[in-house]
Amino acid sequence: MKRRNTIQRNLVLEAIRTMKSHVTAEEVFEFIRKNHPHIGKGTIYRNLGILAEEGEIRRVEIPDGPDRFDFTLKDHYHVRCIRCGEVFDVKMDALSDLMSKVRGPRGMEFLDYDISFKGICPDCRTE
Amino acid sequence: MKRRNTIQRNLVLEAIRTMKSHVTAEEVFEFIRKNHPHIGKGTIYRNLGILAEEGEIRRVEIPDGPDRFDFTLKDHYHVRCIRCGEVFDVKMDALSDLMSKVRGPRGMEFLDYDISFKGICPDCRTE
DNA sequence: ATACATGCAAAGAATTTGCAGCTTG
DNA sequence: CAAGCTGCAAATTCTTTGCATGTAT
Numbered sequence: 001m002k003r004r005n006t007i008q009r010n011l012v013l014e015a016i017r018t019m020k021s022h023v024t025a026e027e028v029f030e031f032i033r034k035n036h037p038h039i040g041k042g043t044i045y046r047n048l049g050i051l052a053e054e055g056e057i058r059r060v061e062i063p064d065g066p067d068r069f070d071f072t073l074k075d076h077y078h079v080r081c082i083r084c085g086e087v088f089d090v091k092m093d094a095l096s097d098l099m100s101k102v103r104g105p106r107g108m109e110f111l112d113y114d115i116s117f118k119g120i121c122p123d124c125r126t127e
Numbered sequence: 128m129k130r131r132n133t134i135q136r137n138l139v140l141e142a143i144r145t146m147k148s149h150v151t152a153e154e155v156f157e158f159i160r161k162n163h164p165h166i167g168k169g170t171i172y173r174n175l176g177i178l179a180e181e182g183e184i185r186r187v188e189i190p191d192g193p194d195r196f197d198f199t200l201k202d203h204y205h206v207r208c209i210r211c212g213e214v215f216d217v218k219m220d221a222l223s224d225l226m227s228k229v230r231g232p233r234g235m236e237f238l239d240y241d242i243s244f245k246g247i248c249p250d251c252r253t254e
Numbered sequence: 255a256t257a258c259a260t261g262c263a264a265a266g267a268a269t270t271t272g273c274a275g276c277t278t279g
Numbered sequence: 280c281a282a283g284c285t286g287c288a289a290a291t292t293c294t295t296t297g298c299a300t301g302t303a304t
Binding site for chain 3: 003004006009038046
């Protein structure tokens, strides 16, 4: 399955690069739709998946909300506000080699991990 | 909203206590349905939510799969097999006070975090 | 040419919700 | 008896898929 270089795929990558961090598929769709009203939402999802698989972008799975997509390459984590659902970046010193510390069922191959925080964002706290 | 002590709520709690770890709402539903064929799925979801909120059980949000529910009290994390979707417990030495290490937007209140791993389980590796 | 992609609409999976009637305190 | 619940079905939300047509290589 050799990949093609389609207009739509480039638009999606371009959008992720242009828009603010951790956008949802829906946001990418609305963004691109402004200039390309006929793009289909399925195409957005398909291309986000392909780009993430190729490592061009990063898929961030947010518990309790739609997946987000990042262009950022370096590792960072996220907090989700339990009131409004907004997602923010958080910084944290690299955890010392988490992958070598885990113990799972015998023979389990560990590939990846993610840490996600929950909290209440400044705006929601003062309401 | 004072809580009542309903048969259904007790059945759900009982089910979580009886069944193996990290079960899905669907599994709880099927389990209870054996003896109470008229229980509604909405009731299962509502009660799982209430019990989790009360701290009687723990909700574990699995990226890319349905929520799981645990009776286990102590902290532990999970791996999800990317091939078959099965979820396993993992053990890891307590991380030294992650909550005090995070830096988020100014004024963000951090409440909780979870770590989730991905991997390939023994069964799927040998297939 | 021909395999891969697209747009559109419909299907799916997980969960939530509206509502009339039933229960618990 | 009033506030909570329940069962049921329909609605929501996010994402995937089938298919006829389009297009990059």
